[in-house]
Amino acid sequence: MKEHLIVFDTTLRDGEQSPGASMTADEKIRIARLLERMRVDVIEAGFPAASPGDFDAVRQVAAQITESRVCGLARANDADVRRAAEAVKPARASRIHTFIATSPIHMREKLRMQPEQVIERAVAAVKLARQFTDDVEFSPEDAGRSEFEFLCRILEQVIDAGATTINIPDTVGYTLPTQFGETIARLRATVPNADKAVFSVHCHNDLGLAVANSLSAVLNGARQVECTINGLGERAGNASLEEIVMAVRTRQDVFECDTGIDTTQIVPISRLVSNVTGFPVQPNKAIVGANAFSHEAGIHQDGVIKNRETYEIMRAEDVGWHANRMVLGKHSGRNAVRERLKALGIEFTSEEELNRTFARFKELADKKHEIFDDDLQALVTDAASAERHERFRLVSVGASAQTGEAPDAEVTLVVDGGEVHARATGSGMVDATFRAIESLVASGSELTLYSVNAITSGSDAQGEVSVRLSRDGRIVNGHGADTDIVIASAKAYIDALNGFAETGERKHPQAGVAV
Numbered sequence: 001m002k003e004h005l006i007v008f009d010t011t012l013r014d015g016e017q018s019p020g021a022s023m024t025a026d027e028k029i030r031i032a033r034l035l036e037r038m039r040v041d042v043i044e045a046g047f048p049a050a051s052p053g054d055f056d057a058v059r060q061v062a063a064q065i066t067e068s069r070v071c072g073l074a075r076a077n078d079a080d081v082r083r084a085a086e087a088v089k090p091a092r093a094s095r096i097h098t099f100i101a102t103s104p105i106h107m108r109e110k111l112r113m114q115p116e117q118v119i120e121r122a123v124a125a126v127k128l129a130r131q132f133t134d135d136v137e138f139s140p141e142d143a144g145r146s147e148f149e150f151l152c153r154i155l156e157q158v159i160d161a162g163a164t165t166i167n168i169p170d171t172v173g174y175t176l177p178t179q180f181g182e183t184i185a186r187l188r189a190t191v192p193n194a195d196k197a198v199f200s201v202h203c204h205n206d207l208g209l210a211v212a213n214s215l216s217a218v219l220n221g222a223r224q225v226e227c228t229i230n231g232l233g234e235r236a237g238n239a240s241l242e243e244i245v246m247a248v249r250t251r252q253d254v255f256e257c258d259t260g261i262d263t264t265q266i267v268p269i270s271r272l273v274s275n276v277t278g279f280p281v282q283p284n285k286a287i288v289g290a291n292a293f294s295h296e297a298g299i300h301q302d303g304v305i306k307n308r309e310t311y312e313i314m315r316a317e318d319v320g321w322h323a324n325r326m327v328l329g330k331h332s333g334r335n336a337v338r339e340r341l342k343a344l345g346i347e348f349t350s351e352e353e354l355n356r357t358f359a360r361f362k363e364l365a366d367k368k369h370e371i372f373d374d375d376l377q378a379l380v381t382d383a384a385s386a387e388r389h390e391r392f393r394l395v396s397v398g399a400s401a402q403t404g405e406a407p408d409a410e411v412t413l414v415v416d417g418g419e420v421h422a423r424a425t426g427s428g429m430v431d432a433t434f435r436a437i438e439s440l441v442a443s444g445s446e447l448t449l450y451s452v453n454a455i456t457s458g459s460d461a462q463g464e465v466s467v468r469l470s471r472d473g474r475i476v477n478g479h480g481a482d483t484d485i486v487i488a489s490a491k492a493y494i495d496a497l498n499g500f501a502e503t504g505e506r507k508h509p510q511a512g513v514a515v
């Protein structure tokens with residue numbers, strides 16, 4: 001019997017720290033439902049002290065998820081721990097994850113604290129957290145650059161104080177696989193009460209080594225991995241869940257443990273996270289990239305036709321590649337749509353909400369013959385953003401381009417309740433559309449990212465557009481989907497503008513002094 005490797009997903013917390021990837025409570029719940037269905041052991045739903053919005057999102061996830069443990073992050077201080085405790089309270093199984101930096105550079109420059117004060121703070125936070133739940137995780141932030149002896153001292157004391165999971169973060173993605181694996185083995189062998197806690201790892205991908213470091217740690221006794229869908233996360237991201245899970249599953253000849261993950265849910269959740277955050281998955285990304293299971297070279301194709309195992313070490317269907325089958329069309333009824341959305345983890349709280357989604361479905365079905373699961377996910381995301389914001393609303397957009405003529409666009413918007421109209425030319429129809437919108441709203445923002453992704457294949461596929469706008473150091477992402485790229489682009493731009501209009505910016509968990 002293999003040992004269990006705990007999968008701790010932090011897409012909703014560390015993943016959300018990717019610039020512009022912030023999610024609404026509803027989006028977090030949709031993702032959490034799929035994580036639960038995939039049988040993730042622990043879902044880190046957010047950082048409750050960061051903002052009232054994040055508190056609320058964690059609380060809602062805690063109230064709705066019953067199979068996975070729900071975790072909230074807290075800096076090692078009284079207020080944060082209490083806030084996290086309050087947020088995860090409704091959960092059937094909860095965890096508080098508290099952290100403080102332990103590397104010389106972080107203690108000296110960021111915390112401005114002596115090592116002894118850091119230990120005191122960590123112990124107090126763990127003790128307080130234990131008053132609310134018997135499942136407490138402690139992370140020495142920047143452990144990858146911390147001194148080994150100091151790590152041993154602080155870990156021994158937090159375990160004595162009641163920490164049940166010890167998470168070793170390579171916060172800045174600095175370590176190398178052999179070294180990181182050895183650190184885990186040495187910590188387990190040196191910390192006197194190490195056997196009283198589960199050792200976990202949390203690796204960032206700055207050198208592209210997050211998955212390799214995590215796997216090396218698992219080979220050296222770590223029994224929890226912290227990861228995100230599609231490797232989303234701070235800077236270059238976190239270790240990718242799908243890569244870790246499939247490496248461990250595929251190489252059971254090497255690993256003494258396995259996860260309980262239902263791998264057939266991997267591709268659907270990867271698509272959902274990409275859809276909600278607007279971060280496209282690169283085509284050559286392992287497991288979930290569009291090319292991950294396609295063979296181009298003749299010699300490969302020939303081999304695969306004769307015996308798939310000549311060039312494939314995993315089966316596409318085992319990671320959910322064929323789950324996105326054609327499900328609905330023009331003649332599908334309300335119940336069929338409701339049931340399919342339910343299967344995708346989307347439930348409606350009112351008949352009115354279902355009716356609105358069904359009306360959008362019918363509009364799409366008029367334009368697009370076959371409606372796939374990914375189309376439905378995009379439709380719900382699109383509907384949610386359209387309904388969420390009030391300040392700017394797209395009424396209509398028309399654009400034209402002709403060889404030798406400057407492309408132009410005509411846009412009608414509702415701004416603060418009043419209809420306004422503008423026309424502009426640009427270097428292309430999308431550029432003209434954005435110029436027309438800007439002439440109406442004068443946002444003063446800079447477009448820093450524009451990407452188009454075809455949601456499904458075929459020339460009638462919906463295009464999913466993501467834009468990123470930046471203004472005064474604030475970054476917002478916007479998304480829009482439509483069978484027409486110009487309309488999708490206008491929706492995405494307006495979605496982002498509405499992001500600026502929202503109040504209550506989220507704080508970065510590691511920003512400022514961790515007091």
Ligand code: KIV
Pocket residue numbers: 014099139141142169170171172202204
């Ligand atoms: O990267 C990091 O150190 C973190 C901690 C909060 C675990 O995200």
Ligand code: ZN
Pocket residue numbers: 014169171202204234
């Ligand atoms: Zn992190």
